[in-house]
Amino acid sequence: MAERTLRGARLGGQSFEDERGIEFAARQQVGFRCAQGHEFEVTMSVEADVPAVWECPRCGAEAMNVSGILPEVKAEKPARTHWDMLLERRSEKELEDILKERLELLRGGEIGPAHLHRANQKKRKASA
Template sequence: MAERTLRGARLGGQSFEDERGIEFAARQQVGYACPQGHSFEIPMSVEADIPANWECPRCGAVALSVDGILPEEKVEKPARTHWDMLLERRSIKELEDILTERLELLRGGEIGPAHLHRAKGKKKKTSA
């Protein structure tokens, strides 16, 4: 039974192609140093844009290029708040008018939580 066993290779585990006739891309070694004192090199293509920072493989800190390449500063937009979006749709005068109208309705008992308003002219029933 052991003689008839099929033998195979794991997927992606081993390549059966040889390297004859293959021309590799030109590479360069790019050095990085992290704030913890670790230094390492990453092989990259000569044609690649070299990143200014890389994650340190030892500690995970952000390592900077030893070639003096500075990272680009990202322009961050300020967070849009609910108030900012509201002001895009309404003016301050419109908002004041709406507030006044809603306060009048609330004070008149037409809107709002039912437990805060008692129906006019009705009295509570008492049990006998």
């Protein structure tokens, strides 16, 4: 019988505690406006760092703070290419020497795809 008495009480979904004697934290309303003209307010703690940008709940665009707080401008680093990273490790003179050495090995048949070597070997045998 005791098991049936709690049926339908929505346990976990509803608190049975009352709010008497509870002191809420100080709050503030912060206004935002997006490029589409949507205006909305977000409730925040007085102690919170108020952001300059918030996502608009209607259109999802960035909404700016109406109180004039501007977003921080971050310095963007230029994209590092493979060439930039290579030049951090070697000079152009070293790279030219390595290229020359590797091309000689490739043309001599010591490195590279096997199908190229087979063709070179056939040519050598035919000329010999």
